Structure formats: structure tokens, C-alpha cells
Amino acid sequence: MIAVNGRFLRQRVTGVQRYARELTRRLGPQVRLVAPGVAAEGLPGHLWEQAVLPARLSRRDLLWSPANTGPLAVARQVVTIHDLAAVEHPEWFSGAFARWYAIFWPRLVRRVEAVLTVSEFSKGRLVERFGLPPERVRVVPNGVDERFAPQEEEAIQTVRRRLGLPEAYVLMVASHDPRKNLARVLQAWRSIQKAYEGVELVVAGAAHRAFRVPQASEPGPANSLSRVRFIGYVDDADLPALYAGARLFVYPSLYEGFGLPVLEAMACGVPVVTSATGPMPEVAGDAAILVDPHDPEAIADAVRRLLDSAQLRSALGSKGVARARLFTWDKAAAELRRALDELAGA
16 A cells, blocks of 8 residues: 655645645546645744654655655655755755754654655756765656636736735746845846836745745835835636736746746746756746846846737747646646556565
């Protein structure tokens, strides 16, 4: 029997939790979902996972832990680790968060039967960082479901009114995690904002206690920026229309395991500016403008090119829709099922 570590069901939905939810519901009735009855963030979640979850498994169960953590007491386990930012860039996180993963991950990856991850980039980092044999790390990429598609104008206007958004906006969907590079996006916007009086920069996402500094406070005096709107965490149901209503989507992240928002935006037909580093070229292919994420001028130039050219926006939007079709949750679930069935029968 395959059991699923359901801690993710009691956590706020971000990219990691979406991956877990989408794949779990496609694994079918042959799997057993084991979930906590209460919120599983922080210390209570770790305690449940390490102490309670192992007691709810049988010796014959193969446990799949889909969201970066798993019980150390369970060796018959497959864990998905999405990225290694917490150990490769501890300066971006709270001290306690970074120290926990620096101690925990090396023990976990050597204990379990196999490690899954979401991109070839992350596989390379896992192999190099922890000295894992490449054959012990398998790639099961993210996908995008049918909700993320070009939207009807009525749906776009409904979400726009609900969130109080302007007709024309550049969108960034990201937590206030330093690796998301919000400071440089704001710096880039500062340099071009006067040329686009009718356009706002809209930032969707919120701070989290795991991150060291909410970057919204970093770029400089508030009066040096105009037409920037922070709308906080957006309900999952509103995301497709939020993406589809944007002139363009900007996501020059410094470090990702996959970069799911890039895929979601492309699926909605929105032209994308993203990083030329990490897994983003792997995800976006030639369907986005790739920039040096450390260069605010390069980010600004890419945004300017798209705002100035409806033809370029249309061409990249169409390419993005086609590219996104290569990544589906059904395809990812089939790859996951093969990996789990092989290990369960071993």
C-alpha cells in the first residue's frame, strides 16, 4: 500500500502544496492519505510528522512525502524535495528555519528509499549538495491544470473589480521571500514608471515567518515609487483571471526548484519575463523573455519591450499557451505512479 503524508492539507496553498494536492488526487483510491486533524505549520506540524505519522503506518506501507519534509523514523519512504534554497542560501531565511533544514535534510535524503524533485536543475543540486547517486533522484515536474487558461473577459473583470485593480497592470505573484527578487523588480519599475502613466505594478503574495526580511521594505523611500499595489495573498480561485488580466507577468526569481507561477501565467496566455538562470529556461523554453535576475536594467528593458509592443505580447502569449501544454498534472501523476509502483514492489 502507498500512503501519502498529508501534512500539506493543513498548510496554506503555495507551489509546494499545489503540487502535493494535484498529484495526490490523481493517484486514485489505491493510496491512503494520512493527514493531521489540526493546522500543521511550524513546530506542531513537525511534531505530528515526526511522532504521530509513523505510528499510523504499517510495515508494508510505502510512504510518499510530497512537500519537502518527512519522518526520519520511516525508511520505507519517498520524499519530494522541491529546492535547496534553505541550505544553499540560508541568509534568505530565519535562522531557526535554515538551521533546521541544514541538519534535517542530509539525514532524511540518506534515510529514504528515493528522492523526487521537480526539475533537472534541482536534481543536479541534490546530487552535488548531498552526494546522492543520480539514479536515486528522479524528476517529476510540476504541471498546470485546465483552470489556468485564457479567460473570458467577464471573469477577468469580476476579479479585477473584487481586488480593486486597474485596467492595465504588470503582475508579479510571489511571496515576500528575498529569493523572489521583489526589490529589483521595484527598482526596475521605478526606472520606467513615469513612461506608463496608465499602468500599475501589482504584487500578489504575502510575507511568511520563515523568511528573514520582507523585501517590500528594501527598495527605498515609499515616495520614490508610484502605482505599485500590494494585494496580499490571493484566493486560489481568483488566480487564473488575475493572471489573464495582466499586460505581462514578471518573475525574475533568484532561485527556484521549478517556478510554477511562470507556467501558470503562460497557460493563461500572458507574456512572461523571467530569469535566465536556474530551472526557468527549462520551464519557459523560448516562450518567455529571459533576463539576468541580478540586473534591474535588464528587467526594466524586458518590461518596457512588452508594454511598448502589443504584437510581441500577443506572440509570446500564444507561445506560452503552447509551451504550458507540455506540462500537465496528469502527465506528472503518471510519472509519479510509475516511480512509486516500482519502489512499492521492490
